[in-house]
Amino acid sequence: QVHLVESGGGLVQARGSLRLSCAVSGRTFSSVVMGWFRQAPGKAREFVAAISRTGSSTYYGDSVKGRFTIARDNAKNTMYLQMNSLKPEETGVYYCAGYYSAYDVLAPAAKYDYWGQGTQVTVSS
Secondary structure: OEEEEEEOOEEEEOOOOEEEEEEEEEOOHHHEEEEEEEEOOOOOOEEEEEEOOOOOOEEEOHHHOOOEEEEEEOOOOEEEEEEOOOOHHHOEEEEEEEEEOOOOOOOOOOOOOEEOOOEEEEEEO
8 A cells, every 4th residue: 555645735826836745655665656636626637747666757748848847756755746837727736646567667548546635736816
């Protein structure tokens, strides 16, 4: 079993920055592909970014490319999401998620098995 805890959410002005963290315990962190998702009020959950086991590969949703950066520190069992130039429409709950993989590759359509409780991000205009 894998336990995920997000932190770093909060209130930020438009065009501001936030850095989210996801602390992971349980299964060997380096065996887990990790990702970030978000859900705005009244909308479906949206993929934001993913990172392979070692961090050698990353993948982003089109709406965040060039502004968000996903990273991980396997020594600290932690994943990060640096968010720059935030927009009011990016307000929502941000979730970290993961799935076990035997390979250091990303599968964009993969099913994530482990989820955190989420952290609220509010971007004011």
